[in-house]
Structures are given as structure tokens and as C-alpha cells.
Amino acid sequence: MSSEHDPRLAERDRPWMMRTYAGHSTAKASNELYRRNLEKGQTGLSVAFDLPTQTGYDPDDELARGEVGKVGVPISHRGDMSALMDGIPLGEMNTSMTINATAAWLLALYIVAAEEQGVSEEQLQGTTQNDIIKEFLARGTYAFPPAPSMRLIADMIAYTVEHVPKWNPINICSYHLQEAGATPVQEIAYAMSNAIAVLDGVRERVGDRGPDIMEQVFGRISFFVNAGVRFVEEHAKLRAMSILWEEIGRERYGVSDARHLRFRYGVQVNSLGLTEAQPENNVQRIVLEALAVTLGRDARARAIQLPAWNEALGLPRPWDQQWSLRIQQVLAFETDILEYPDIFEGSKVMDALVAELLDGARSEMAVVAEHGGAVQAVPYMKAALVDSHRERIRRIESGEQIVVGQNRFQESESSPLTEDAEGGILVVDPKVEAEQAAEVARWRSERDQGAVDDALARLAAVAGDPASQDNLMEPTIAAARAGATTGEWARTLREVFGSYRAPTGVGEASAAPADADLEELRAQVSQLQEKLGRRPKILVGKPGLDGHSNGAEQIAVRARDSGMDVVYEGIRLTPSQIAASALQEGVHVIGLSILSGSHRELIPAVIAALQDAGVQAPVVVGGIIPDQDVAALRSAGVAAVYTPKDFDITRIMRDIVALVGEGSERPAVAVASANAAGNGSA
Amino acid sequence: MSEEGAALGTRLRERDLSAAPAALNLLESIAPEDLREATALLAEVSPAALGGEAPAHVIGITGPPGAGKSTLLSSLLHAWRAGGMTVAVLAVDPSSRRSGGSLLGDRARIEFDPADRGVLIRSTAAGDRLGGLARATRAAAEALAAAFDIVVVETVGVGQAETDIADLADTVAVVVQPGSGDVLQFLKAGIMEIPDVLVVTKSDLGEIALRTRRDLSAALRSLGAAGTKVVAVSSLSPPSGIEELLTALSEHRAGLDLPSRRLRARREGALVELAREDGERAVRALGGRPGALAVLERQPAGLGSDALARALREELRS
Incomplete structure (x- = not known):
């Protein structure tokens, strides 16, 4: 074969940036973890902030309870930011921060920490996630209403x-849309919109x-996408996104420079599809x-972070994360994928999929418009x-969609990977919070x-004037x-901007097809209703x-579709809120x-609040609850615990109906997660 | 039910707010033993037992989805509580599903301090029932009116729910957002009863809100209802119009002949109750509306609507 027909690239491509989504406990402990990860060949940082930081609360706030460092x-x-980045040269590092409502603040801290290292802001490289719409849609760590949130984002972009x-x-982020159940078409359309x-x-x-x-602004917008296990279609999705992006840049914003039109994305692959069963x-x-995100050169990721194998069980340990980093390294350094031009060019199947x-995406974008x-x-x-996610769960429940180890091939030897005392996960020391x-x-x-005081007063003054030209x-x-x-910082802005609750989506969700x-x-x-005298009522x-x-x-x-009255309260509830609602609404189960x-x-705190309020209704709990915590929850008074391996929601509902039926006498509490609770991380 | 209806009714009459959740559980139940207890409860909070009309201001708040009712309620709750008034909100969800189940999301949209014992919010589903109210809403409002300072009945819709709400509230406020022409059309066409107060939300939208307010005022004048106040409110900080709305609501209440409005409301309520539960045929058997009203007018004025409905059923049997 002559060299002009050589299918290889003249020079092997450089690998993508390799990161691990990491951070826990304290700035100091996380800094040690980052340094070790960099020594192992990780090439960028991906900072995971705890939920109080993401939503704008200090560790001593009532709402931060139970969440600090988790x-x-x-x-x-x-001071915390400097400790987090201690010994890491910020002029050279590329740092991605999963931060949204408080992104402007964390970037400011990063800029100040760099100053302290003698590094000026124009040298800094990295990413703030800063995508508030998907927080309203899927992830929930918003802090301010939509209009001022968009103003903050616009100002940050203008500043940077x-x-x-x-x-x-x-x-x-289309990432979280897929975690929330988006189909590939929805993921593309909603991200572009x-x-x-x-x-x-x-x-x-x-x-x-x-x-x-706008040419420059367009060139600074990047994406954070997801990739599921249907990896051929997922790759097509990324090619479709890059075509649409270029089209939007040219047509809507008059961008002409090819560099600025390029679809740049980082990726964390799918967590929703990760199972607790046979992890x-x-x-x-x-x-x-x-x-899916590396095979085709024309739509290859710029940066990759992979979840850990045990995410559906609890928080991954450093060793679990190392395993995921090594996957990237094997792909980049052992395989030959970086040696070729785009291997799908001219593929009829790929072109048709795209x-x-x-x-589909164009017509869904028109609906959004x-x-x-x-x-x-x-x-x-x-x-x-919510509808798409419900359909996904229905397919898994019915067996139409096979999930190995979960709804098919469930038989398993016992796993040596989860045999240690903590069940193969990281447990944050409860002392950290105090x-x-x-x-x-x-x-x-x-x-x-x-x-x-002066600085916050100035912040309030600028924020309080929506017409202000000040950034x-x-x-x-x-x-x-x-x-x-x-x-x-967040309280100052909350006082000016007001607070907000995002729509839950459940009120509008269509009914399940009856099977x-x-x-x-x-x-x-219905039988239970006869027995109770009222329609069974559940607080979720x-x-x-x-x-x-x-x-x-x-x-x-699903509770609604099975005929119950459902008081859906959404996210970010305090134990006293839950207790007041349960009492006032007269619910039969929580x-x-x-x-x-x-x-x-949090669960024992909720149960104590319910007891104080005199609520007798049983409590069920769902979520990522490690096996070793189940007994403690049960003895605290929880009637049932569901984890991602309980993917059959109808069965959970049957349990709940039975629980309410047997026990107007017996106080209990159940927490439900099921696969429905999702394994979402990031 | 462990607690007896009469005891709960007595506690409500003595303005013990902590009796309210159990009272509502009882009033919503259709188990035969609970129905008996509910009757006993309602007797304890009837005007006869109270020695007059229940003290609360019963306010109906209705409007189309997305008009801003929950946000408005949050502002009103805040203002009422700041003034030391206790408030109960009965939020009625209109959704009707084949499964019979419902998602009651309103509570999550109303902002209030969960530790505040002076506020109660109860969500119910109207289910298949016509008229926009749940089966127990009327009884619940009558019972809670004995204990709370303000009872709000919140319903969704325009042109459907107002009639039933008007038979239960002292003051009916219809909430519309700027630019919603349908309310204007419904008013002009007489599809919708004329409310006591019209609230235009999102007044921060400026010209469009002003125009909506002007159009509504003009329509009301041409219908000869110039007495209906039109109030524009905004919940964006700083909120505006809430004081004006509070004044409009309490002025309306002060201008009422309360005993006669309530008496009429209880009689209409009993009639509606009979029609909803036993069908129009039952009403016809009593000689239609005039015949039924004649029966009701023979009853003592201090009976609650529940007792009045029972009187109609007894008349049917006799």
C-alpha cells in the first residue's frame, strides 16, 4: 500500500484531557487526593463541590445539615480555595468545576487563590459548569430565580x-438531561435550545x-455531554450536535471563524445505566x-471523566476512581484509536443515524422556540x-429493555469487591461537619x-439594579x-433576587399506559380506600x-397512576417542613x-420531627442507601428501604399499599428510591 | 376514627388550631362511622352552636393555571401572618384521572414558615366532581371558619368554579395574568359570574398589565359592576399591590350583610350538595329549585349546610 493510501494519521493524535470528578470531606483532604491523582497521570482537575457550596450555604447553616463534605x-x-489548590500551579492546571448557581462566586475564589500564587487571571484555564437551565430541569442545585440567574451567567461570560x-x-450540559431520562433527540434539542x-x-x-x-463569546461556549451504553447511536448523537452547533453559530450569531464554530465538549459517561446489582x-x-465519545475523530471529546463502577452503591473511594482513570489510559495509550482519521467518514449507517x-432535534427545538x-x-x-424517564422505567420493568444482572441474568456469585466492612464505598467521617x-x-x-460588609453592600447595590451596566x-x-x-455571597443575592422553586414536571406528566x-x-x-374511608394519600x-x-x-x-392522592413536595425540604406537611395533609404514608x-x-431527624408533630404515618425511604445502613434506618423507625436494585416501581407501590393497609395501628416510615431514584452523580 | 367528631368540633369552636388536621381527616372520610362523627363535628361549629356566624373571613381565590395564584397566596400569607391573623388554605386540585389519583403540587409552590402553627395548608383533589370543589371542601371551610381568622379556598379555572365558590366564600377574588383575554370575554358573555375582586398579577410587566387592568375595569363598568375592585399586584421584589388587595378584600367583607350572605350560601350549598351527590333528579323531586328553596327556608337559620342537605334528603323520603 502506498503512503498516500495509508489510512493512518501522519502523527498520532494527542489524547483528550483526563479527569476524575473528585472532592470530599475538606479542602485539605481533597487537595491530597488531587495531587495523588495528578501523580497517577490525570491531566486535569474536576472539582466536586458539596451540596451546601453548590447551593450557597455555609457549613453551619441549618440547611447544610448532613450534607457537608458528602x-x-x-x-x-x-482560604478554603487556596488550601484546595495548594501546591498545584494554577497557571498550568486546567480545572473543571461542577458549579452552577454559585459559579460566579467559585470562579472569583479561584481567581483570588491564583492571585495569591502570583498567577494572573488571564493565565487561568478551565471550565465552570454554570448551566442553570439544566439545574431547573434535572439537577436541582439552583439558588436564584431564572431571570437573575441568566443575568449572572451573562455577566460571567462577558467578564471571562x-x-x-x-x-x-x-x-x-446535556449530561444531566440524559440522567433525567432524555432520549437522544431530547438531549440534543434541549441542550441546543x-x-x-x-x-x-x-x-x-x-x-x-x-x-x-459574539464571535468570541460563541467560541468560548463548550458542552458537557453524556454517553449511554447504546454507543453507536450515542456517537451519532455527538456528530449531530456538532453539525447543529456550527449551523447555529453561522446562522444565528454570524460566526465565521472555523475555530469558533467547533463543537467542543467534555464528557462524563452515563450513571443512570449503572446498576447496584452485580456492580x-x-x-x-x-x-x-x-x-462512544472517542471512536470517531470528528466528534471526539476534549476532556473525559468516567464514573466509578460502584456509584450506585455509595461514594466511590480513591481506588475506585483510579480504576476509571486507568480505563481512559488504556484507551488512549494501548489501543490504536488515536492513530486514524475519522473512521466513520462515509459510513451510510452513521450518516443516516445522524x-x-x-x-428529530430540529423539530423539538422548534417546539421549545x-x-x-x-x-x-x-x-x-x-x-x-419526566415522561421519557417513566417510559424508560416501564421498558425495564416489562423486560423490553434488558439490563444484565438487574432484570435478566440475576443469578450471581457473591462479590469479593464489596466484602469489606464499609461495603466497598467511601464513608465521610461524621466529624467533618462540626x-x-x-x-x-x-x-x-x-x-x-x-x-x-462594604463589599457585600456593593454587591447588593449592583444586583439590585436590573438595568445596571456594571458587571x-x-x-x-x-x-x-x-x-x-x-x-x-448567596444570601446577599437571595435577598435582592428573591428565591425560587423550579417546576416539578410531575403535575403535567401523562398517565402511564395501563397494564x-x-x-x-x-x-x-380502591380496596384500601374503602378501608380508610378516604383515598390513600402519600407525601413524597x-x-x-x-x-x-x-x-x-x-x-x-406512579403513585398517582395507581390511584393515590400524592402530595409532591419536591426538593430541599427540612425535617420540620416534612412533618408539618404530613400532619396538615393527613397523609397515610411518607x-x-x-x-x-x-x-x-437526615432520616432520623425527619422521624423525630414526625414524632414531635404526632404523625403516625409510616415512612419509606429510597435512594443510594448502602446495605450496611439499612438496619440503622429500620431501627430508627423506617418501614422499608428501597435502593437502585429495586427497579420495579409497581412492586414498591404494592408494598406501600400493603404497609398502609396493615398499619393504621403501626407507626413506621419508608424511604423509596428504586432504580427510579436514579444513580445520578455529577 | 379515634377522636370523636363532637370533641373535635368543640376544640375548633374554642379556636384550637391543632384540632384542624384530624377534623379534616374526618370530614374527608366517607366511611359510615366517620360520616356520623362528621355530622357531630359540624353541629358543633354551626352558627347555632357558635351563637352567630363563624368569625373567619372566607375568601375564594380562583383563576387559570399559571396566573400566579400560588405566588399571590405566598405574599398574602406573609402579610396576614405579619398582622397576627391565622390562616387556613384549602387548595383544590382540578385534575381528574382515570386512575382517580392526583398530584397535589400546590403546597410546594406556596411559601410559608413550616414551623408556624398559625398556618395550615390542605390539598384535596376535586376528582370527577363538577363545580371545581372537592366533596368535603364546603364542610371543611365551614368547620375551619370557626377556628381560623382567614380561610382561603383556592381553585383552578375560569368560568367553571366560581359558582360553587361563590356559594361558600364571603369574598371571591379571580386572579388573571396580563394579556389574558379569555376572562374579559367570559365576563362580557356572562359565562362567568362577576367576582368581588379581580386581581391582575405580574404588574411588573408594565404596559400590558396596565392595559389588562383598564380593559377589565371598563368591562365591569359596562356590566354595571363598577363596585368590583381591580387590583394589580407584582410579586417580584419589591412586591407591590398587596396592601391594596388586602384593603379591597376587607372592604368587601365589611360591606357585606354577612348573616344573610352566609345564610344564602349555606342554602345554595345544600342544594348543590344534593344535586352533586344525589343528582338533578332529586332536586326535581323536591319541585325543582323553588321547591327545594322553600324546604330550606323552613329550617332554622343556625344550621350548617351539611344539616340543611340532610333536611332536603329527609324531605325527599317523607
Whole structure:
């Protein structure tokens, strides 16, 4: 074969950036973890923040209870950020931060931490996730209402384009849409509509600053996508996204530079499809999903982080994360995928798949546009996602969609991987919360309070004037420098912007197609109604700051479809809220869902609050609940615990009906998760 | 039911708010033994037992989905509680499903302090029942009116629910958002009863909100209902119009001949109850509306609507 027919690239491609989504307990502990990960060949950082940091609360806030240091690292002020990045040269590092509502604040802390290292902001490289629409749709860590949230995002983009030019100020996330049940078409359409809403918002804010500004802004927008185990179609999805993106850039924003039109994305592959049953199978799933985002050169990821095999069990340990990093390294350094040009070029199958997805996505984007764009269409998109997720669960329940080890081939030897005392997961020391609470109090007492007050007053003044031309980033950075805390920054803005609750999507969700199982369940519910004198009534809600509501929503919709009255309370509930609702609504049973690992603290607190209120209704709990915690929850008074391996929601409903039927006498509490609770991470 | 109806009724009459959840459980139940206890409960909170009309201001708040009712209620709750008034909200969900189940999402949209014992929110599904109210809503409102300062009945819809709400509330407020022409058309066409107060939300939208307010005021004048206040409110911070709305609501209540409005409401309520539960045929058997009203007018004025409905059924049997 002559060299002009050599199918190989002249030079092997450089691998993508390799990251691990990591952070837990404290800034210091996370810093040690990052340094070890970098020594192992990781090439970028991906910071996981805990839920209080993500939603704008300090560790000593009542709402932070049980959540401090759990799903990520708590960062309250510039001292924490400096400790987190200690010894890591920020002028060279590429850092991705999964941060949204409080993204402007965390970027400000990062800029100040860099200053302390003597690194100027224009050298900084990295990404803030900063995609608030998907928080309203799928992830739940929003803090402010839509309009001021979009203003914050627009200001951040305007600021970084000018002052932090190598920063990706926003990662439009289709990732979480897939976790919430999106089909590939929905994932493409909603992500693109979301990007359009952001770009339109920026254009409104800075469009008058010369003709080049939108060209530059467009070039800084990147995506964060998902890839499921149907990896051929998933690859086609990414090719479709890159075609659409270029089209939007040219046609809507007049972008012409090919570099700026390129569809740039990072990826975390699918967590929704990872199972608690036979969790070792997740390794194969992760490998195949990684192929979806690396196989074809024309739509290859810029940065990859892979979930750990045991995510559906609890928080992964450093060793579990190392395994996922090694998957990337084997792919990049042992296989030959980086040696060829695009291997799907000219493939009829791939082209047809891409065309089909493009057609579907364009028409769904038109529907979103008819609703007035992505911000206005949040309720529509949310309801559509709840519907898609319900359909997915139905297919798994009926066996139409095979999940190895879960609904087929369930027989298994016992696993040596989960045999240690903690069941093969990381358990955050419960002392962390109290220590962090004390630490932030100490920080507040040692700083120049006058400077902090002035900085926050300035922030409030700029935020309070919606017509202000002043960029919110400037007073934000000044507050970070003065030593303000995450909770103070967010509280200042909450006071000006007001608070907000996103639509739940469950009210609009259409009814399930009735099958024999559901009909039988409805008959049982009717019998129970006769016995109770009223229609059985269930309270479904999520205590704590965890915003992954997909599971709770599915439980709520199925309870309704089985004939119950459902009080759906959504996310971020305090124990006293749950108790007051249960009492006032006269519910017969309470279903709580928690995925953040805070069940050890929060569930007993809810049960105590219910007892104080004199509520007799049983409690069931669902979520990512490690086996070794089940007994403790049961003895605290929980009637039943469901985990991702309980994927059959109709069966959970039958349990609940039986529970209510047997026990107007017996107090109990059940928490339900089921696969419906999802295994979502990130 | 462990607690007897009469005891719960007495506690409500003595304004013990903690009796409310159990009272509502009882009133919503259709188990035969509960129905007996509910009768006993309602007797304890009837005007006869109270020695007059129940003290609460019963306010109906209705409007189409998305008009901003929950946000408005959050602002009103805040203002009432700041003034020391206790408030019960009966939120009626209109959804009707083949399964019979419902998703009651309103509570999550109303902001209030969960530790505050002076607020109660109860969600119910209207199910298949016509008229926009749940079976127990009327009884619940009458019972809670004995104990709370304010009882709000929140329903969804325009042109369907107002009639039933008007037979139960002292003051009916219809909530519309700017630009919603349907309310205007319904009013002009007489499909919709004229409310006591019209609330235009989202007044921060500016010109379109002002125009909606002007159009509604003009329509009301041409219908000879210039007395109906039209209030524009905004819940964006800083909220505006809430004080004006509170004044409009309490002025309406102050201008009422309360005993006669309530008496008429109880009689209409009993009639509706009979028609909904036993069908129009039962009403016809009593000689239609005039015949039924004649029966009701013979009853003592201090009976609750539940007792009045029973009187109609007894008349049917006799």
C-alpha cells in the first residue's frame, strides 16, 4: 500500500484531557487526593463541590445539615480555595468545576487563590459548569430565580471573554438531561435550545461592544455531554450536535471563524445505566460508553471523566476512581484509536443515524422556540423528561429493555469487591461537619468585618439594579478578596433576587399506559380506600439539599397512576417542613428519597420531627442507601428501604399499599428510591 | 376514627388550631362511622352552636393555571401572618384521572414558615366532581371558619368554579395574568359570574398589565359592576399591590350583610350538595329549585349546610 493510501494519521493524535470528578470531606483532604491523582497521570482537575457550596450555604447553616463534605468538597471562602489548590500551579492546571448557581462566586475564589500564587487571571484555564437551565430541569442545585440567574451567567461570560480569555465560562450540559431520562433527540434539542437562551442573553448584555464580541463569546461556549451504553447511536448523537452547533453559530450569531464554530465538549459517561446489582458489570458499561465519545475523530471529546463502577452503591473511594482513570489510559495509550482519521467518514449507517437525530432535534427545538425559548419552556421540557424517564422505567420493568444482572441474568456469585466492612464505598467521617462549621465561624471572627460588609453592600447595590451596566463579577471578586463566605455571597443575592422553586414536571406528566399489573394495583388501592374511608394519600419529598429528583418524581407519578392522592413536595425540604406537611395533609404514608449520602443524619431527624408533630404515618425511604445502613434506618423507625436494585416501581407501590393497609395501628416510615431514584452523580 | 367528631368540633369552636388536621381527616372520610362523627363535628361549629356566624373571613381565590395564584397566596400569607391573623388554605386540585389519583403540587409552590402553627395548608383533589370543589371542601371551610381568622379556598379555572365558590366564600377574588383575554370575554358573555375582586398579577410587566387592568375595569363598568375592585399586584421584589388587595378584600367583607350572605350560601350549598351527590333528579323531586328553596327556608337559620342537605334528603323520603 502506498503512503498516500495509508489510512493512518501522519502523527498520532494527542489524547483528550483526563479527569476524575473528585472532592470530599475538606479542602485539605481533597487537595491530597488531587495531587495523588495528578501523580497517577490525570491531566486535569474536576472539582466536586458539596451540596451546601453548590447551593450557597455555609457549613453551619441549618440547611447544610448532613450534607457537608458528602458529595464533594466544602469551599466557604478564599482560604478554603487556596488550601484546595495548594501546591498545584494554577497557571498550568486546567480545572473543571461542577458549579452552577454559585459559579460566579467559585470562579472569583479561584481567581483570588491564583492571585495569591502570583498567577494572573488571564493565565487561568478551565471550565465552570454554570448551566442553570439544566439545574431547573434535572439537577436541582439552583439558588436564584431564572431571570437573575441568566443575568449572572451573562455577566460571567462577558467578564471571562475580556479578562480570563482561556476560561470556558459555561458548559451547556446535556449530561444531566440524559440522567433525567432524555432520549437522544431530547438531549440534543434541549441542550441546543439552552445554549441559544444563554447566547441571546449575553448578546443582550454585551452585543453592542463591537462586531467581534459574539464571535468570541460563541467560541468560548463548550458542552458537557453524556454517553449511554447504546454507543453507536450515542456517537451519532455527538456528530449531530456538532453539525447543529456550527449551523447555529453561522446562522444565528454570524460566526465565521472555523475555530469558533467547533463543537467542543467534555464528557462524563452515563450513571443512570449503572446498576447496584452485580456492580462489577458497570466496568464494561463504562468502557463501551467511553468508546462512544472517542471512536470517531470528528466528534471526539476534549476532556473525559468516567464514573466509578460502584456509584450506585455509595461514594466511590480513591481506588475506585483510579480504576476509571486507568480505563481512559488504556484507551488512549494501548489501543490504536488515536492513530486514524475519522473512521466513520462515509459510513451510510452513521450518516443516516445522524440525519434522523438531526430531524428529530430540529423539530423539538422548534417546539421549545414556540414556548418562547428554553427559559420559558422549562415546565414543558421538565414534563417531557419526566415522561421519557417513566417510559424508560416501564421498558425495564416489562423486560423490553434488558439490563444484565438487574432484570435478566440475576443469578450471581457473591462479590469479593464489596466484602469489606464499609461495603466497598467511601464513608465521610461524621466529624467533618462540626469541624467545618467551627472553621467557618473562626474565619468570620478573624477577618476585617468592615471590608466584608462594604463589599457585600456593593454587591447588593449592583444586583439590585436590573438595568445596571456594571458587571456582577467585579463586586463578587471584591467580596471574595475581602474574605466573604459562600453563604454570605448567596444570601446577599437571595435577598435582592428573591428565591425560587423550579417546576416539578410531575403535575403535567401523562398517565402511564395501563397494564395488567397497574390495573391490579389500582384495584388494591380502591380496596384500601374503602378501608380508610378516604383515598390513600402519600407525601413524597426529598429532605436535604440533594436535587436529584428524578426518582422521587417517578415514585410520585406512579403513585398517582395507581390511584393515590400524592402530595409532591419536591426538593430541599427540612425535617420540620416534612412533618408539618404530613400532619396538615393527613397523609397515610411518607416516601423520602436521598441520593447524597446524608440519609444517616437526615432520616432520623425527619422521624423525630414526625414524632414531635404526632404523625403516625409510616415512612419509606429510597435512594443510594448502602446495605450496611439499612438496619440503622429500620431501627430508627423506617418501614422499608428501597435502593437502585429495586427497579420495579409497581412492586414498591404494592408494598406501600400493603404497609398502609396493615398499619393504621403501626407507626413506621419508608424511604423509596428504586432504580427510579436514579444513580445520578455529577 | 379515634377522636370523636363532637370533641373535635368543640376544640375548633374554642379556636384550637391543632384540632384542624384530624377534623379534616374526618370530614374527608366517607366511611359510615366517620360520616356520623362528621355530622357531630359540624353541629358543633354551626352558627347555632357558635351563637352567630363563624368569625373567619372566607375568601375564594380562583383563576387559570399559571396566573400566579400560588405566588399571590405566598405574599398574602406573609402579610396576614405579619398582622397576627391565622390562616387556613384549602387548595383544590382540578385534575381528574382515570386512575382517580392526583398530584397535589400546590403546597410546594406556596411559601410559608413550616414551623408556624398559625398556618395550615390542605390539598384535596376535586376528582370527577363538577363545580371545581372537592366533596368535603364546603364542610371543611365551614368547620375551619370557626377556628381560623382567614380561610382561603383556592381553585383552578375560569368560568367553571366560581359558582360553587361563590356559594361558600364571603369574598371571591379571580386572579388573571396580563394579556389574558379569555376572562374579559367570559365576563362580557356572562359565562362567568362577576367576582368581588379581580386581581391582575405580574404588574411588573408594565404596559400590558396596565392595559389588562383598564380593559377589565371598563368591562365591569359596562356590566354595571363598577363596585368590583381591580387590583394589580407584582410579586417580584419589591412586591407591590398587596396592601391594596388586602384593603379591597376587607372592604368587601365589611360591606357585606354577612348573616344573610352566609345564610344564602349555606342554602345554595345544600342544594348543590344534593344535586352533586344525589343528582338533578332529586332536586326535581323536591319541585325543582323553588321547591327545594322553600324546604330550606323552613329550617332554622343556625344550621350548617351539611344539616340543611340532610333536611332536603329527609324531605325527599317523607
